Amino acid sequence: MTSSARLATTASEGLFDRARAVTPGGVNSPVRAFNAVGGTPRFIRSAKGAWLTDVDGNEYVDLICSWGPMLVGHAHPEVQAAVAEAVARGTSYGTPTVPEVELAEELVRRTSVEKVRFVSSGTEATMSAIRLARGFTGREIVVKFAGCYHGHVDALLASAGSGLATLAVPGTPGVPASSAGLTIVLPYNDKVAVAAAFAEYGDRIACLITEAAPGNMGVVPPAPGFNAFLAQICKENGALFISDEVMTGFRASKQGQWGLDGAVEGWVPDLTTFGKVMGGGFPAAAFGGRADVMSHLSPEGPVYQAGTLAGNPVATTAGLATLRLATDEVYAHITAAGETIKSAVAAELTRAGVSHTIQATGTMFSVFFNDGSPVTNFPEANAQDLPAYTEFFHAMLDQGVYLPPSAYEAWFLSSAHDDRAIQHVLDALPAAADAAAAASSKGALA
Numbered sequence: 001m002t003s004s005a006r007l008a009t010t011a012s013e014g015l016f017d018r019a020r021a022v023t024p025g026g027v028n029s030p031v032r033a034f035n036a037v038g039g040t041p042r043f044i045r046s047a048k049g050a051w052l053t054d055v056d057g058n059e060y061v062d063l064i065c066s067w068g069p070m071l072v073g074h075a076h077p078e079v080q081a082a083v084a085e086a087v088a089r090g091t092s093y094g095t096p097t098v099p100e101v102e103l104a105e106e107l108v109r110r111t112s113v114e115k116v117r118f119v120s121s122g123t124e125a126t127m128s129a130i131r132l133a134r135g136f137t138g139r140e141i142v143v144k145f146a147g148c149y150h151g152h153v154d155a156l157l158a159s160a161g162s163g164l165a166t167l168a169v170p171g172t173p174g175v176p177a178s179s180a181g182l183t184i185v186l187p188y189n190d191k192v193a194v195a196a197a198f199a200e201y202g203d204r205i206a207c208l209i210t211e212a213a214p215g216n217m218g219v220v221p222p223a224p225g226f227n228a229f230l231a232q233i234c235k236e237n238g239a240l241f242i243s244d245e246v247m248t249g250f251r252a253s254k255q256g257q258w259g260l261d262g263a264v265e266g267w268v269p270d271l272t273t274f275g276k277v278m279g280g281g282f283p284a285a286a287f288g289g290r291a292d293v294m295s296h297l298s299p300e301g302p303v304y305q306a307g308t309l310a311g312n313p314v315a316t317t318a319g320l321a322t323l324r325l326a327t328d329e330v331y332a333h334i335t336a337a338g339e340t341i342k343s344a345v346a347a348e349l350t351r352a353g354v355s356h357t358i359q360a361t362g363t364m365f366s367v368f369f370n371d372g373s374p375v376t377n378f379p380e381a382n383a384q385d386l387p388a389y390t391e392f393f394h395a396m397l398d399q400g401v402y403l404p405p406s407a408y409e410a411w412f413l414s415s416a417h418d419d420r421a422i423q424h425v426l427d428a429l430p431a432a433a434d435a436a437a438a439a440s441s442k443g444a445l446a
């Protein structure tokens with residue numbers, strides 16, 4: 001951690017003390033606590049476009065965008081107006097409403113799903129998709145990949161067992177062995193391991209769930225044809241293929257990751273989960289897919305699933321307003337902004353002698369502070385020089401650029417990242433690259 005933060009953080013420090021007294025770790029989601037990089041998390045008071053303002057009055061160019069959702073920037077006037085109008089009509093009725101139908105139609109129009117059910121978080125979406133897959137197939141085993149995050153669902157917080165195709169063990173205290181024991185955790189991008197698991201357990205596997213393109217171990221794109229292979233092997237074995245697009249949906253491209261592979265190659269997932277961008281900054285998420293599978297859900301079918309605030313009219317209005325703004329021009333802008341930032345990061349790290357790898361899928365990218373090798377799976381994603389990232393992160397933060405407080409996260413841009421915001425990022429890079437170089441010369445690669 002840097003010893004000489006240039007920005008005043010007194011107000012954030014005071015709030016963090018108060019928060020820690022009443023909330024575990026002072027935060028409501030762990031990565032916000034800065035545990036990986038040290039220092040005081042910044043309490044944000046407001047945000048507009050590409051910029052965050054903290055409670056001490058510091059301004060930052062936001063390269064997290066709420067971990068993905070804010071595709072069109074913070075406080076977009078059209079989203080705000082739509083939300084204000086929705087709020088004025090009341091905020092929740094516990095009845096069907098218009099915006100949830102319109103948002104469902106928009107999801108069906110843009111993606112491969114035929115029917116969709118709304119929930120309130122990505123975790124709920126993957127949890128419900130897995131229950132539906134188990135109910136539909138009458139089987140119990142779930143296959144997932146190491147390094148893919150699908151929310152904090154018991155069965156998905158599992159760690160790989162001792163061999164390639166063995167049942168998993170709990171990844172955290174609180175997950176029953178019986179729950180993790182119905183999960184198989186495999187190395188990402190490894191067709192041989194997937195084939196071995198299906199050879200061993202094929203008639204017991206309800207579903208395979210994967211991030212459409214992993215973004216939660218840094219961005220690790222699927223090898224060409226990998227997702228198509230997964231869809232095919234699931235089909236051959238009577239298991240469902242669940243593509244988790246909570247992060248990539250409407251973010252990697254207009255049609256999510258599926259727009260970059262499935263739509264081109266001609267295959268569709270059985271079920272897909274969405275969240276983040278489709279909630280427009282509100283708690284809204286969804287799962288959807290084949291009509292014959294979705295019709296197994298209550299009240300049409302026997303698989304129970306429900307939610308008091310599911311399809312909430314304010315949240316679905318925000319999501320709909322965001323998706324209506326998410327035009328080809330928005331993705332083109334974010335792509336161009338990303339190219340500018342990626343090449344500047346590469347140039348500055350190279351100048352400073354900091355080896356690294358930058359990987360992307362569609363508009364999503366991340367920077368690995370590693371030996372320069374491509375990253376194809378979780379062990380490779382873990383081989384990073386964390387002290388170098390920590391110094392880089394703090395040097396950027398001190399200069400008013402808010403990066404993810406972890407080396408294992410994607411960087412997110414929005415259509416509000418204009419020339420001024422991008423230039424601000426570029427201006428901060430040389431000092432941050434030098435800080436990373438100083439840290440990395442102190443120790444060998446982790």
Ligand SMILES: *Cc1c(COP(=O)(O)O)cnc(C)c1O
Pocket residue numbers: 120121122123124126149150151152211216244245246247248275276285
């Ligand atoms: C964020 C995320 C989730 C969990 O969504 P929450 O809304 O945080 O519960 C699930 N899957 C993926 C791929 C994610 O990135």
